Amino acid sequence: MDSLPPDPAWDALLRLRDGGDAVALAAHPLGPLFAPVLAPAGAPDGCMVLGRLAQTLDGRIATVSGSSQWIGGRGDILHTHRLRALCDAVVIGAGTVRQDNPRLTTREVRGPSPVRVVLDTNRRLGPDYGIFATGGPPTLLVCAEDAEGPDRHGAAEVLRAPRAAIGGLDLCALLPMLAARGLKRLFVEGGGLTVSRFLAGGCLDRLHVTLAPVLLGSGIPAFTLPEAARIADGLRFDWQVHKLGQDVLFDIALHRARPAVCA
Numbered sequence: 001m002d003s004l005p006p007d008p009a010w011d012a013l014l015r016l017r018d019g020g021d022a023v024a025l026a027a028h029p030l031g032p033l034f035a036p037v038l039a040p041a042g043a044p045d046g047c048m049v050l051g052r053l054a055q056t057l058d059g060r061i062a063t064v065s066g067s068s069q070w071i072g073g074r075g076d077i078l079h080t081h082r083l084r085a086l087c088d089a090v091v092i093g094a095g096t097v098r099q100d101n102p103r104l105t106t107r108e109v110r111g112p113s114p115v116r117v118v119l120d121t122n123r124r125l126g127p128d129y130g131i132f133a134t135g136g137p138p139t140l141l142v143c144a145e146d147a148e149g150p151d152r153h154g155a156a157e158v159l160r161a162p163r164a165a166i167g168g169l170d171l172c173a174l175l176p177m178l179a180a181r182g183l184k185r186l187f188v189e190g191g192g193l194t195v196s197r198f199l200a201g202g203c204l205d206r207l208h209v210t211l212a213p214v215l216l217g218s219g220i221p222a223f224t225l226p227e228a229a230r231i232a233d234g235l236r237f238d239w240q241v242h243k244l245g246q247d248v249l250f251d252i253a254l255h256r257a258r259p260a261v262c263a
Helices: 008-015 022-027 031-038 074-086 094-100 171-179 192-200
Strands: 048-056 060-062 089-093 115-119 139-144 156-161 185-190 206-212 238-244 247-253
Touching (some): 008 074, 022 031, 031 074, 048 074, 048 192, 074 206, 074 238, 089 094, 089 192, 094 192, 156 171, 185 192
Parallel strands (some): 048 206, 089 115, 089 185, 139 156
Antiparallel strands (some): 238 247
C-alpha cells in the first residue's frame, strides 16, 4: 500500500467515503463518477447496490473457455479497485470463484478491502479456494437455507438465505440480511450470470458497464435474461459516459428497475 503513487484526488474522495456531504462530493473532481455510489440508499432494504461488468464491443465478457482477464485496460482495473474500496461488500457468484480464484482486495489503490460475499446456492465450492483462506478480508459464503454443511467454510462464515422460486437465491430477501450486518453499499462484481440475476430481480440501483475496444466474435455474453419477443420488452435507461483510458464506462441509473421480460 505504501508503495502506491500519491493520488490526492482519490485520497480526498476516500475521506468522504463515510459521512461525506453531498456538496463536497459534487464539487470533487471524481464526484461525477463516484458521488452516486456514495449517495444514501433509497430502497426500503437500506442497500445501495451497484452491478459491474466489463465487456467487448460485441458484448462478450469472456471467451468460450471462460478467459476474461483482462478485457478492460489499466483504467478499468483501477476503477474496479476503487469501487471495492468505496463499498462495504463485494459480491460474486460461485462461477467467478471457480474460474478466476480472485482475491477481491484493494491492492491497486489506497482504501479498505471490502467484505467478500460469495453466492453459492447449493454449496458446491470446496474450501480450498483462496477467498476462503485465513489472512484475507472477511468472507461470507451465502447458500440456500436447505444446503447441507457446517456454519464455517474454511475461514468464511456461512450465511443461509431463502431460495428463489425460479432457481438461485432470493436476492430481495438477501439484501436486508446483509444490511443488518452493516453491509449496505454493495458492489456486485460478477460474473455475468450473477449481475443478470440482480438485474432480473430488480435489485440494482446502478450499473457500471465498461466497453473495451475489443472484438471477439464469440464467447460468453454479458447478460443472460429471458428471451425478449419485442424491442419494447427490453429495459431503456439514462446513462452518463466516462472515459477510462482507452475504455468507455457507462454509468447507468436503474433505481431497481428490471426488464419487462423479468416482471
